[in-house]
Amino acid sequence: MDQQLIITIVLALVGFGALAFFMLAPTQSDKAKKRLSSLETKKNARRASAAAATDKENKDRRRKVSEALTKIDNKNKEVKKAKKRATLEQKLEQAGLAFGPRQFYIGSVVAAFVLGFIGLVSGQKLVVTAGMFFIGGLGLPNWFVGYQINRRQKKFVDEFSNAIDVIVRGVKSGLPVNECLKIIASEAPKPVNEEFEQLVEGFRIGLSLEQGMARMYERMPLQEVSFFGIVLMIQQKTGGNLAEALTNLAGVLRGRKLMEGKIKALSSEAKASAMIIGALPFLVMGAVKLSSPDYLDPLFNTPTGNFILLGAGLWMSMGIFVMNSMMKIKV
Numbered sequence: 001m002d003q004q005l006i007i008t009i010v011l012a013l014v015g016f017g018a019l020a021f022f023m024l025a026p027t028q029s030d031k032a033k034k035r036l037s038s039l040e041t042k043k044n045a046r047r048a049s050a051a052a053a054t055d056k057e058n059k060d061r062r063r064k065v066s067e068a069l070t071k072i073d074n075k076n077k078e079v080k081k082a083k084k085r086a087t088l089e090q091k092l093e094q095a096g097l098a099f100g101p102r103q104f105y106i107g108s109v110v111a112a113f114v115l116g117f118i119g120l121v122s123g124q125k126l127v128v129t130a131g132m133f134f135i136g137g138l139g140l141p142n143w144f145v146g147y148q149i150n151r152r153q154k155k156f157v158d159e160f161s162n163a164i165d166v167i168v169r170g171v172k173s174g175l176p177v178n179e180c181l182k183i184i185a186s187e188a189p190k191p192v193n194e195e196f197e198q199l200v201e202g203f204r205i206g207l208s209l210e211q212g213m214a215r216m217y218e219r220m221p222l223q224e225v226s227f228f229g230i231v232l233m234i235q236q237k238t239g240g241n242l243a244e245a246l247t248n249l250a251g252v253l254r255g256r257k258l259m260e261g262k263i264k265a266l267s268s269e270a271k272a273s274a275m276i277i278g279a280l281p282f283l284v285m286g287a288v289k290l291s292s293p294d295y296l297d298p299l300f301n302t303p304t305g306n307f308i309l310l311g312a313g314l315w316m317s318m319g320i321f322v323m324n325s326m327m328k329i330k331v
Contacts, residue, residue, distance in 0.1 A: 093219055095148035096191055104141060112137030152191050153222055157257065159192045160224050164250040171243045177232075178203060195220055209236055224253055267327045274323040281316065 086094075088101045099107075115136030119129030163184045170180035178200070185197035195216055202212040213229035231249050235242045288295055299305035 090218065091145050091149065094152070094221070095145050096152045096194070097145070097148060104145075108137050108141040111140050115140075153220065155189075156191050156195065156220055157222065157224055157253075159189055160228075161250045161253040161257070163188050163192050163196065164228070164246050164253070168243045168246045168250065171246070177242070191220075209233060224256075227252070270323070270327050274320065274327070277323075278316070278320050281312070 088104060092100065092104065112133050113136070116129055116133035119132040124132070166184055166188070167177065167180040170183065171177065181196055181200050181203075185193050185200050187193070188196065198219070199212050199216050202215060203209075207215070209232060210229075213225075213232065217225050217229060227249055231242075231245050234240075235245060285296065299309055
């Protein structure tokens with residue numbers, strides 16, 4: 001009896017255990033959910049790891065960009081300081097003139113003697129002749145160099161955006177940047193081809209991109225060249241889509257040029273008014289001189305008249321300078 005009871009209890013426990021096993025065993029749906037949960041956990045871990053890596057990469061890139069911009073900004077400040085105390089040789093190079101300082105000084109001396117001789121032959125006073133001599137020796141040659149610099153820089157800006165488009169098309173077609181620069185150096189109009197030819201020549205003799213762009217900025221101290229150097233140096237240090245960056249830069253340069261054209265059109269009326277106001281005293285003086293030749297003689301023959309003329313000239317020069325400054329709007 002006891003043995004049968006024990007067997008019955010054992011069988012009951014076995015049956016209860018089997019029933020509990022089947023009741024508590026995970027179903028296929030539970031297994032699928034568990035697998036999905038495990039996969040989701042792994043996926044989230046990978047996403048978190050990728051996000052952390054991307055964040056670290058972005059931080060490194062921002063740090064490199066910041067360092068590059070700081071370095072370029074410091075270099076530009078040094079170049080701007082050097083620009084303010086630019087030597088005559090650098091000015092002649094910026095103007096694209098073929099002669100050197102020696103020929104410049106010779107030409108200045110010749111111009112001074114020519115104007116001085118004209119003053120003597122025309123019977124001018126000694127003060128006027130001396131003024132013509134100094135204008136020929138100092139004012140006229142320096143004005144000519146400054147005029148050539150501004151003219152050459154204007155031509156460069158007009159064609160620079162097209163040169164950047166050449167680089168963009170070349171990079172998109174698979175050409176390296178150096179080959180694109182060579183194409184510009186050989187096919188672009190002056191003075192763009194001259195500057196890029198010297199840039200490529202600098203690369204050939206072992207100059208780095210930073211050194212080459214610094215020398216280009218010294219020869220052509222324009223903001224457009226500075227922007228171009230910043231884009232190339234940042235792309236070299238941090239990578240990225242160079243074609244897209246240069247496309248945006250070309251758009252910015254064309255926008256700046258368009259804005260300058262609008263400013264020029266809007267300020268043309270003020271310029272015309274300034275020219276009329278500036279020429280009016282001379283026109284009136286000429287008319288009075290023709291109608292009454294002796295009426296203005298006291299202004300030229302007496303100390304009081306000379307003092308009045310000097311004061312009028314100073315005030316008029318100040319007015320012209322103020323009007324000219326008001327009409328200049330830097331973009």
